[in-house]
Amino acid sequence: MRLHEYQAKQIFSKYGIRIARGELATSIEEVERIAKELGGRVMLKSQVLVGGRGKAGGIKKAYSVEEAVEKAKEMFGTVIKGHVVEKIYVEEMVEIEREMYAGLTVDRTSKGIAAILSSVGGMDIEEIAAKHPEKIAKVTINPKWGLWDYQLRELLINSEMPKEYWRDVSSILKTLYGIMVHYEAELAEINPLVATPDGLIAADARLNIDDSALFRHRDLEALRDFTEADQTEKVAMEKGLNYVKLDGNIGVLANGAGMAMATMDLIYLEGGKPANFLDIGGGASSEVVRESMNLILTDKNVKTVFINIFGGITRCDDVARGLVEALSDISVPVVIRLAGTNEEEGRKIMREFAKGRKNIYIVETMEEGAKKAVELAR
Ligand code: GDP
Ligand code: MN
Numbered sequence: 015m016r017l018h019e020y021q022a023k024q025i026f027s028k029y030g031i032r033i034a035r036g037e038l039a040t041s042i043e044e045v046e047r048i049a050k051e052l053g054g055r056v057m058l059k060s061q062v063l064v065g066g067r068g069k070a071g072g073i074k075k076a077y078s079v080e081e082a083v084e085k086a087k088e089m090f091g092t093v094i095k096g097h098v099v100e101k102i103y104v105e106e107m108v109e110i111e112r113e114m115y116a117g118l119t120v121d122r123t124s125k126g127i128a129a130i131l132s133s134v135g136g137m138d139i140e141e142i143a144a145k146h147p148e149k150i151a152k153v154t155i156n157p158k159w160g161l162w163d164y165q166l167r168e169l170l171i172n173s174e175m176p177k178e179y180w181r182d183v184s185s186i187l188k189t190l191y192g193i194m195v196h197y198e199a200e201l202a203e204i205n206p207l208v209a210t211p212d213g214l215i216a217a218d219a220r221l222n223i224d225d226s227a228l229f230r231h232r233d234l235e236a237l238r239d240f241t242e243a244d245q246t247e248k249v250a251m252e253k254g255l256n257y258v259k260l261d262g263n264i265g266v267l268a269n270g271a272g273m274a275m276a277t278m279d280l281i282y283l284e285g286g287k288p289a290n291f292l293d294i295g296g297g298a299s300s301e302v303v304r305e306s307m308n309l310i311l312t313d314k315n316v317k318t319v320f321i322n323i324f325g326g327i328t329r330c331d332d333v334a335r336g337l338v339e340a341l342s343d344i345s346v347p348v349v350i351r352l353a354g355t356n357e358e359e360g361r362k363i364m365r366e367f368a369k370g371r372k373n374i375y376i377v378e379t380m381e382e383g384a385k386k387a388v389e390l391a392r
Contacts, residue, residue, distance in 0.1 A: 015223045018061045020103040021237050022219035025197070029189050031204070032215045036105030042086055048104040049082035055107040056082050060089055062097035063239065065138060065220075070094045075107060108215055113206035114179070115142060115150075116187055118194045120201070120224075126154040127194060129161065129187065131169040133176065135206035149174050161191045182214045183207070197234070198227035246312055253305055255294060262287025264391050265310035265319035267303070269294050269328075277322045280380055286388035289316045300336035307340060318347040320387040322380060325352065330360025338367045341374065347390045349375045351383040 017025075023033045035052060038061070039045040049056050060072035067073050072094040076082035082104070092099050115135035121128035132142050132150040143150055151172030153165045166184045169175075175183060186207065194202045203220040228235055250257035256271065264281055266288045268274040274293045281288050290310060294302050303321075310319055323333050330352045341348060352360045361376060368374040375390075377383040 015225055015228060015234070015238055016063050017221045017223070017234070017237060018063065018101070018103075018239060019059060019219050020061055020101075022221035023216065025193060025221060026190075026204070026216055026219050029193050031186055031189050032213060033219070034106045034108050034215055034217070036103055039086070039102045039104050040100065042083060042090070045086040045102060045104055046079060046083050049076065049079045052104065052106045054078045054082070057105045057107050058082060058085055058089055059103040059105060060092075060094050060099040061101040061103050062094045062099060064095040064097055067094055068136075072099065108208065108210045108217065110206075110208045110210065110217070112209040113217075114175070114183070114209070115139060115203075115205045116183065116190060116207050117203035117205065118155075118190055118199075118201070119203075121154060124154045126156050127191070129153050129155055129165070129169060129191070131173045131175065131183070131187065133173045135208075139205070155191065157195070160195075161188060179209060179214065186214060186216075193221070197221065197231060198224050200224050246309060249312075250292075250309055253309075255292060255302075255306060255309065257293075257309060258291040259313065260288050260290050261315070262289045263315045263317045264387050265289050265292075265313070265316045266322070267292050267294060267306050267310060267319060268322040269324060273322055273324055277320060277380065277384070280384035281320070281388060284384045284388040286384070286391055289313050300339035303336050304340035307344060311344075311346065316346065318349065318387050318390040320349045320351075320383055322351050322383060323353075325354030325356060325360065327355075329356040330354055331356045331363060334360040334363035334367075338363060341367075345373055347373045347375065349377060349383050349387045349390065351377045351380055353378075 020038050027033045037048045039048055056076050058074045058076060060067055074085045076085050086102055089099055089102060113136035115132035117130045119128050130152045134142060134146050134149050151169045153168055155161050166187060170180050190202050199221055201220060201222040204216040206217050208215050208217045223234055246259055247257055264286050266274060266277050268277045271293045274291050278288045278291060292306055294306050310316055325333055350364055364376045368376055375386055377386055
């Protein structure tokens with residue numbers, strides 16, 4: 015789960031990282047009031063969950079309340095990298111003397127947390143690395159020990175950080191690490207971290223929380239912005255289904271993440287494109303299958319659905335009865351492969367069901383199923 019800049023800033027600020035004064039606006043009237051309160055010279059920052067808003071026109075400067083209102087009118091409703099601007103964070107403009115970068119991210123290779131510091135910032139980290147490789151430094155933190163002082167010094171020296179910022183940058187990095195650990199984040203980033211006449215300020219903030227840890231952070235769950243996430247994925251999440259929308263036209267329904275992945279691979283191999291990833295979990299009750307079918311079919315690109323179920327603990331005959339109930343009023347072509355415990359009984363029930371229905375295809379192997387689904391989707 016990715017937080018908005020204004021949400022991440024509230025958290026950073028609570029932990030002691032300095033931010034500029036600001037407030038979220040969802041209407042022109044609010045922009046006007048906040049800009050007035052902040053003295054007129056403000057930044058208008060679209061709150062959309064994408065990076066590089068600046069370059070895409072999602073960050074604007076205003077030198078008066080009137081200009082803020084005018085620019086906010088232009089900004090509300092525009093589309094920044096595919097996201098409609100509905101919220102604008104209005105922030106006091108700060109005088110930037112220097113832009114830097116500070117970030118922490120989970121590093122799977124080293125099974126640690128990578129800390130990255132750069133004495134230049136503002137552009138994205140890949141660009142910094144390409145343009146100023148000598149001004150960027152990285153160390154890996156072992157989560158067992160945390161961030162050592164010698165690692166901080168290594169970061170400061172290797173990023174060619176001017177000495178005048180050492181103290182403040184060190185304290186910010188330590189705080190950021192504390193936030194990262196407390197919230198079980200995947201990414202905590204300040205870009206740019208800016209030097210102003212009154213010290214260092216986080217001019218931008220990013221905090222991505224590990225979805226699997228969210229249940230331990232109920233306070234954050236409330237911040238989740240569903241206007242951003244795909245609506246179908248929202249419904250799936252509420253129903254406890256593991257669904258990811260893709261841009262192909264073959265719906266996929268499988269039990270187990272591995273099965274779903276393998277099914278998608280086979281579809282690609284046969285020259286088709288899956289419309290989604292959907293793992294319905296271990297069982298396959300008629301209710302779950304029906305809800306899953308509804309979910310898949312809300313995607314208007316879907317031409318056919320491939321149901322690939324392996325009966326382990328759930329027996330194929332039980333699954334088949336569930337499928338019969340769930341599919342009785344579905345008209346799109348559906349390819350079904352049932353294997354595993356009691357597969358013969360399961361297939362018998364399905365064959366019976368398929369009689370007289372032109373849209374139900376029973377297959378024996380995954381390969382056959384993928385081939386059929388790709389053929390039907392053409
Ligand atoms: P991003 O493009 O989505 O990463 O958005 P940022 O919040 O990083 O803003 C982009 C750029 O706008 C920053 O790199 C700064 O150069 C500039 N910027 C942001 N806030 C201020 C500010 O208060 N004063 C000034 N002068 N520039 C700012
Ligand atoms: Mn930024």
